[in-house]
Amino acid sequence: MRMTFYKYQGTGNDFIIVDNRLSQIDKNNTKRIAELCDRRFGIGADGFILLENDTSSDFKMVYYNADGNESTMCGNGGRCIVAFAKFLGLIATKTEFLAIDGLHNASIEGDVVHLQMQNVSSIEVYDKHLYLDTGSPHHIEVVDDLETLDVKTIGAQIRYGKPYNENGSNVNFVKQLSYNWFAVRTYERGVEDETLSCGTGVTAVALAMHNISKTSQNEVVLQTQGGELKVRFKENTNGYEDIWLIGPAVQVYKGEIEW
Numbered sequence: 001m002r003m004t005f006y007k008y009q010g011t012g013n014d015f016i017i018v019d020n021r022l023s024q025i026d027k028n029n030t031k032r033i034a035e036l037c038d039r040r041f042g043i044g045a046d047g048f049i050l051l052e053n054d055t056s057s058d059f060k061m062v063y064y065n066a067d068g069n070e071s072t073m074c075g076n077g078g079r080c081i082v083a084f085a086k087f088l089g090l091i092a093t094k095t096e097f098l099a100i101d102g103l104h105n106a107s108i109e110g111d112v113v114h115l116q117m118q119n120v121s122s123i124e125v126y127d128k129h130l131y132l133d134t135g136s137p138h139h140i141e142v143v144d145d146l147e148t149l150d151v152k153t154i155g156a157q158i159r160y161g162k163p164y165n166e167n168g169s170n171v172n173f174v175k176q177l178s179y180n181w182f183a184v185r186t187y188e189r190g191v192e193d194e195t196l197s198c199g200t201g202v203t204a205v206a207l208a209m210h211n212i213s214k215t216s217q218n219e220v221v222l223q224t225q226g227g228e229l230k231v232r233f234k235e236n237t238n239g240y241e242d243i244w245l246i247g248p249a250v251q252v253y254k255g256e257i258e259w
């Protein structure tokens with residue numbers, strides 16, 4: 001079968017997105033999804049996303065990592081699928097859609113997408129790192145040598161090491177640039193490499209840095225390798241709510257390939 005796909009990127013985190021409202025894609029074909037995401041033998045992407053019908057919201061997002069396995073929430077992918085839904089004429093400027101971690105509100109103006117993330121009630125603070133789940137699991141370390149750090153090697157050691165083991169965690173390295181500005185580099189589970197940006201990752205970094213008083217601001221700017229993102233949030237007695245991931249989502253091209 002010939003499959004029409006769209007390539008999107010959100011601060012350099014890139015995705016193959018397919019309109020699967022007619023259920024033409026075999027969702028268990030891990031091998032084919034991994035082949036399509038391969039940067040030498042396929043289209044090349046950090047992830048593969050299906051847009052599907054949902055009975056109680058505008059659409060459903062099904063997310064796969066580049067290894068072909070369905071995974072947990074993708075923040076940049078979530079922003080890209082909102083732009084795709086607008087391109088398809090499914091939504092105007094506001095939407096509510098379903099992802100693996102529940103319903104998300106979002107809005108789009110130009111190419112900037114505001115995506116609401118789930119509330120966060122637990123942040124684990126350790127001597128040298130923090131851990132929290134923003135729809136996907138995130139290990140966070142503050143470092144001085146962010147520019148020269150071997151993110152792939154050190155990220156992989158942490159991702160496969162204790163306590164995460166096979167199930168793994170994404171790993172974020174952070175350097176503070178000013179009172180509300182942080183540079184972030186992320187090793188992504190399922191891509192098993194550094195990506196240019198990770199939406200759930202920068203969300204986790206913003207909340208974690210606020211939690212350990214590195215910033216007192218409720219809007220934090222995150223500098224990723226692929227561009228700038230913002231995270232807005234409110235603190236409550238339980239943790240954080242009203243969390244918004246804000247940044248551009250861009251269609252790169254449309255293509256056709258054998259599924």
Ligand SMILES: N[C@@H](CCC[C@H](N)C(=O)O)C(=O)O
Binds near residue numbers: 065136188189198
């Ligand atoms: N790129 C993503 C995160 C995708 C999921 C992650 N690789 C995992 O499996 O946990 C983002 O923008 O949030």
